[in-house]
Every structure is written in structure tokens, then in C-alpha cells.
Amino acid sequence: MSNQNLGLETQAIRTQLERTQYLEHSVPLYLTSSFIFEDAEDMRASFAEEKERNIYSRFSNPNTFEFVEKICLMEGAEDGYAFATGMAAVYSTFAALLNSGDHIVSASSVFGSTHTLFTKYFPKWNITTSYFDVNKPETIENFIQPNTKILYAESPTNPAVDILDLELLGKIAKKHNLILIIDNCFATPYIQNPIQFGADLVIHSATKLIDGQGRVLGGVTVGRSDLIREIYLFSRNTGPALSPFNAWVLSKSLETLPVRIEKHCENALKVAEFLENHPNVASVKYPFLKSHLQYEVAKRQMKLGGNIVAFEIKGGIESGRKFLDKIKLCSLSANLGDTRSIVTHPASTTHSKLTEEERLAVSITDGLVRVSVGLETVQDVINDLKQALE
Numbered sequence: 001m002s003n004q005n006l007g008l009e010t011q012a013i014r015t016q017l018e019r020t021q022y023l024e025h026s027v028p029l030y031l032t033s034s035f036i037f038e039d040a041e042d043m044r045a046s047f048a049e050e051k052e053r054n055i056y057s058r059f060s061n062p063n064t065f066e067f068v069e070k071i072c073l074m075e076g077a078e079d080g081y082a083f084a085t086g087m088a089a090v091y092s093t094f095a096a097l098l099n100s101g102d103h104i105v106s107a108s109s110v111f112g113s114t115h116t117l118f119t120k121y122f123p124k125w126n127i128t129t130s131y132f133d134v135n136k137p138e139t140i141e142n143f144i145q146p147n148t149k150i151l152y153a154e155s156p157t158n159p160a161v162d163i164l165d166l167e168l169l170g171k172i173a174k175k176h177n178l179i180l181i182i183d184n185c186f187a188t189p190y191i192q193n194p195i196q197f198g199a200d201l202v203i204h205s206a207t208k209l210i211d212g213q214g215r216v217l218g219g220v221t222v223g224r225s226d227l228i229r230e231i232y233l234f235s236r237n238t239g240p241a242l243s244p245f246n247a248w249v250l251s252k253s254l255e256t257l258p259v260r261i262e263k264h265c266e267n268a269l270k271v272a273e274f275l276e277n278h279p280n281v282a283s284v285k286y287p288f289l290k291s292h293l294q295y296e297v298a299k300r301q302m303k304l305g306g307n308i309v310a311f312e313i314k315g316g317i318e319s320g321r322k323f324l325d326k327i328k329l330c331s332l333s334a335n336l337g338d339t340r341s342i343v344t345h346p347a348s349t350t351h352s353k354l355t356e357e358e359r360l361a362v363s364i365t366d367g368l369v370r371v372s373v374g375l376e377t378v379q380d381v382i383n384d385l386k387q388a389l390e
């Protein structure tokens, strides 16, 4: 269907299903729950997996196949499976690969629901997790136990935009024979390919920048084919599959991912530079600002800095809340990676149930504001932030 030697933009656009007899230019939507068979033998052989064949859309669907194929090419992965949401991808990946008694070593700052999975649900099945400080990667090996199976991290992290050295994680995983899984949601396959640095699996919440317009939910896991086979078998039976409609939307979205990301990142850098010079801002975190603690690592592993800027507003929780109240153009929303710029204040919203100490352990200070920089005229976004900061 497509060529591994093509450029990433061409892969995102020209990877498409075979045309039907109608010779459509753009791929149609296969909104069908099941597929038919020629005869009993065709049906038997399909179920026996002697043929590559769509049977039922919980297992596979042409639109889902196309979406996964594109992500595999763009991430340099062997195979993949697409899910209804990013969290379905995270949950199913772990659930498929882990057994009772296994142990995970995870970065301390991971997406809230992922953290809840590790702390609240996995212990029910005797799966435990240890956390290493994202800013002390040299301590990772201290947490590895004989029963550790997975090393897990996001880079950049949500919401504090910390950066993990993927090459280092790759080396540690190899040395200890661990499965390295990276949530690449903030970077997208355009900015960073964790498999190049030794990741075995890469997860995306496609709801974010892959869709890019805040319309549909989706998730995907790609990587080593032996691991994807386990994930596929688990998912085929448990049912977290991506809907064909969402797969169709997401595959179309990928066609414009490279140009969107270029502009998102150009805008985000301008916003970060503006914030860095504002008197009411204590500090700014953006991977491609020289002041970022892991600037050198970011430059090594990322093509661009991403669209998320985190900053510390002077005055703590109260200032953060006041800032949100004064915002006019940007949206107050839980999503990110949309064409529309979005601001959030984790300490008073998503992470308000944590104690200050717990928040600090995951790099969330009281005045931390996260901006998902969109595709509006960047000066309008800057003007909005400026008036809200004053």
C-alpha cells in the first residue's frame, strides 16, 4: 500500500487503501460492523488467520487499518492497533502484556488517568509501580526489581513539559531486558520517534494533535510486532477498538499533521518567548527555550519544541484562577492540541484533589499554567495572555 522510503509528508498523504470500482480520489468511509465471506471455506480460513481478512470491526476495519498503517510508517514501527481513546490504548497495552506479580517502573509525571491506573486499579491484580523523578533519570536503575517488566514514560510530560532522555531510557531498558513504552502524545510522530532511541512500543492519544481540531477521540499503540500481536489478541476479545468513523477522520487529519505541527510550534515558541519576558511570570518551560533544564536533550531528540508551553504565574493558586477568569480569546478546556489555543491551571482544576506535596512530586506548582498553543494569529493569542496577566 505504501512505501517506507517516501518522505513523512508523502506517507501521511499517500498511504491509502486500494481504490474501489468507483475510483474515488479520497478514501471512503467503511461504516460497517462486519464483513461477508464467499463460502464456508473462506470463512473458516479467515477465522483461522490463514488469510489477512476483515471479519468484524472490533478486530479490524479498512479505515482503522489505513490509520494504523500511516502511524506505523511515521513512527518507524512494525505493527499497531488503534483504540477508541488514548486511555484505552494505555490500559490495553499494559493489561495485555502484564501478569499478576509484575512490576512497572514509571516516570513520576505521567498523565493523571495513567497514574490512577497504576495506583488504583493495577494493584487489584497484584501489578505494582515504582516512580522515578523525571529530573533525576540517573536514579532509574535503583527502582528496577527482578519482577520489573515495563519501563514507562512520557516526553514531553503532561502538564509540566519535562523532557526525558529517550536514548538513556532505551539503554536502561535494553540492559535490564525491559519493555520500554513511551507515550508520544505531546510530540507526535512528526517531532519525535521514540523507536529510534530504543522504545519497543509507542502510544498516542490521537484525540490531541493527531486529530488537531478537537473533534474525535482516538488512541493507538505501535511498535514491535510480537508485542502488538499480544495487544491485538487482548483487544480483539475485550473490545476497545477505534470506530471506523473516527479512524477515517484521524487518517484524514494525518494528511495535514506536518504543516499543522510546524505552525503550532512556531506559534508556541513565540508565546514562550513573550512569557519569558513578562514581569508577572516567574518562569517558563518550553523544550526549545535555552532556559529549559533539558534543552540539550530536547534538541537532540525533538525536531521542534511542540505546542505546549507551561509557565509559573507569580502569586500561586489565586493568581492562576484570576488569570483564567480574565482570558477572553483562548478556551478554558481540558483538551489540548486543538487549532484553538487552550489554557488550564492544573492546581485549581485537574490536580486540585492532590496535596501540595503530591503536586510538587509531579512538577505541578500552584502557579503552573499550561497553554496549548493553537493556530490562530499568534499575536492575538499573545495579546489575550498579556491582558490576562496584567
Ligand SMILES: Cc1ncc(COP(=O)(O)O)c(C=O)c1O
Pocket: 085, 086, 087, 088, 090, 111, 154, 158, 183, 185, 186, 204, 205, 206, 207, 208, 217, 218, 219
Ligand atoms: C499524555 C497523554 N496520554 C494519554 C492521554 C489520554 O488520552 P484520551 O483522552 O484520548 O483517552 C492524554 C489525554 O490528555 C494525555 O495527555
